[in-house]
Amino acid sequence: MTETLVSCAVLIASAFVSQSPRAQPETLIRLTVDATPAPRPALKYMLLPEIKEMTQGNPIPNYLKCILDEEATGTNEPLNRLGLKQVDRAARMDKPDWQILPKLKTDGVGLLLPDLQKMRQLASELNDRFRGEVALRRFDDANVTAKTMFALARHMGEHPTLIGDLVAIAIATVAIGPFEEMLGQPGCPNYYWALTALPHPFVTLDRGLEGERVFVSAELRDLDDTNPMTSAQLRKLIAHLDTIREIQRNEKKTGEWLADRAKDEKNLTAARARLREQGLRADRLALFSPYQVLLLEAKMDYEIQRDEEMKLVYLPTWEAVARLKDYPRPKEQPLFNSFLSALYKVRLAQGRLEQRIALLRHVEAVRLHAATHGGKAPAKLSDVTVPLPVDPFSGKAFRYEVIDGVAHIRGTPPEGQENVAVYNLHYEIIIRK
Structure with missing residues (x-):
């Protein structure tokens, strides 16, 4: 089970101490997990659609068609099972093209982007399905939805605007919530190698930066x-x-x-x-x-x-x-x-997503270690035998400690964000007996 707790309270060192230091605000993500080895074959569970699943086509108009079909009913009801299956198929098309380059070159900063909100709407409905599948421990179905959501985020990252990149980052972050819940379910496979196989950075800013250059040229x-x-x-x-x-x-x-x-x-x-x-x-x-x-x-x-x-x-x-x-x-x-x-803020958002993915690799590495060490978390990160990524915000190893058998992994906030909870990620990992 996963609990996300954002704490900004004062840390009371003792009930009888009148003066106490103020705690650094943090986002605590508590996971109780199984000690689980890597699947065999190791890449059995991937987090993006594989070529064997892909079909030719442009996913973007197919995503939007799903929303238009939903709006055509006039009921404001979420997509039904068949509608979400259409989203799954769109996520497995191989040539994303937003088809807005001509308007980007002529409309400049006045370019209208109504499609972006529709993509967030799709992500929200997929998120509901993902959580339901996780709750029922339908891991194979949940894996399909995870692939769809992460593919949707990647396709969103092909949008030639920085706003599109930020929506892509938001969709990927939404997908991580139920994914974490899945890791906490008994019997969940280990996703260390699947996380390692994800593109890095997961959402690039290349297309958005190029689009920004075109915007002002148009004006x-x-x-x-x-x-x-x-x-x-x-x-x-x-x-x-x-x-x-x-x-x-x-x-x-x-x-x-x-x-x-x-x-x-x-x-x-x-x-x-x-x-x-x-x-x-x-x-x-x-x-x-x-x-x-x-x-x-x-x-x-x-x-x-x-x-x-x-x-x-x-x-x-x-x-x-x-x-x-x-x-x-x-x-x-x-x-x-x-x-x-505001490139600083955009780069911060991209870094937060990369840090979250890197922390999840650590969570899965802890599960790998515990599977071969009697259900015990590693005493220190150097005891882990698989490669571990550095903290994107520091360029150094994540902070790690074990207290009473519970592993704690913390990210380092970027300078200036030390008192902002979302930049102080703390994973608390309890190995299920």
Whole structure:
């Protein structure tokens, strides 16, 4: 049985002590498990659909058809058994394509994404089925649902937006809840090697990052770096920018921002020099109005800042998170500052999922060890004979101890998140007698 307890209370060291230290908030996940060896063959139970299960096709429209069929009934009832079987089939199609690249290139930040909520709805209904199968100890059926949910998350990760990546991470996290419950059921197979076989990272950010680059290009497609722009063209562009920028209470509108800077000839000379360094021809720049020059410089500043932050995402989690957290933003707000993505928060979410999966590998490693050591948890992690992943947030081994026969595995929170419960994961593992 699994109990998830989020505790933010004061730790009372003794009922008779008037002063006591405040406990670090944590998310406690308590599991009572069997001492279970790896299945034979070792990869009998996988957590993503295998090629032998796959069919040709695009899963995305098939997922959405399931929701549309449900909505067509007008009853607001969850998908029935046959409807969820259709989701299972969609999850086993081999070529996910969200088919929104043309709109991504034209709609920019105004791109509508109603499909994302529908995918979360599917995940919720699958989650209910998963929990029911676990409660009845129908492990083979539960394994099918686990594959469907994790495949759904992976397909969601193919969405060319960071919002899509965050939904993918959320769906995978939802799937982990009933999966943990399954590990606590008597007779549950050991999933150490199945967890080890999962892609790493489970949800990549590659497509979302590429999409972010396209978003702003779509919004600035009318900013010409080849020919002089007319006054009418500039007015139209400035008006468009004012509709999409997040105008802060004391922030000037685009036209005012440009007017202030256009008064400073030294500023304009420096802007032209910087643009020449980026490859724009001097004879063309000489024909551009001050506003066009300043807008081109602002676009260049945005692209530089964007890539300086974006390149850090590809580092290992413990390095990426630390560097993104402390990455300096310009003191003076650039014109296109509002286009910059919250990459630190996205990378934190990705790291949380990776940490959770890594912790579950540890749980299953404890079960493996106990199966050959009289039902006892390893005294220390070095006693475990299978490879163990490092904590994504620290780059070091997870914290581990055994107290009165109960194993405790703790994740290390990233800097700045020490007092946030969801970043203080604590697995308490009791070996069932």
